[in-house]
Amino acid sequence: MIRAVLFDLSGVLYIGGKLIPGAIEAVERLHEANIPLRFIINTTRRSRIMVYNDLQDIGFHIELDSIYTPVQAVINHLKNNHLVPHLLVHPNIQDEFENLTGQSPDAVIIGDAAEFFNYNVLNEAFRLLMKGAPLIAMGNNRYFKEPAGMSLDLGPFVTVLEYAAQIKATIIGKPSADFFIRFIVILALKRNIS
Helix, strand or coil: CCCCEEEECECCCEECCEECCCHHHHHHHHHHCCCCEEEECCCCCCCHHHHHHHHHHCCCCCCHHHEECHHHHHHHHHHHCCCCEEEECCHHHHHHHCCCCCCCCCEEEECCCHHHCCHHHHHHHHHHHHCCCCEEECCCCCEEEECCEEEECCHHHHHHHHHHHCCCCEECCCCCHHHHHHHHHHHHHHHCCC
């Protein structure tokens, strides 16, 4: 018996802003069958509300709470471990961390900062890592598909910092199994799916 369906979004239901044929119908069919649906995305360039609005714009009718991103997973990790983040992330998601930042960061959080990656910001993160801060990555994918073609993802930048600081990052987002397990636990607690 199917108790719930977890959908990946980008590359599964849409690519860029283009809907994959049959995706809306598949989601609606499962919804009509009263199967709980949740949506997981590994983007770290867009906030959860931005992802939600994107889905609404292309025709999906889902709830905001049904979307889980690496940002939520990292925020939970920071809270559970009482860490203050130094953010090496895209400006689109910085606001989601506003209640956690402070004067003395003790953990480096890295997401796909895209064109905002540069030598200075990487060096700033590197210096914190050399002082003992852990490196927490929102993913470790090598590349992803955009409308213009394949693009570098977060993984190469994580590897640069790991190599330079001679440390190993904690991967919180995809492809980490913990990312999925955490979401399933949250889903079970919120919706009593067991």
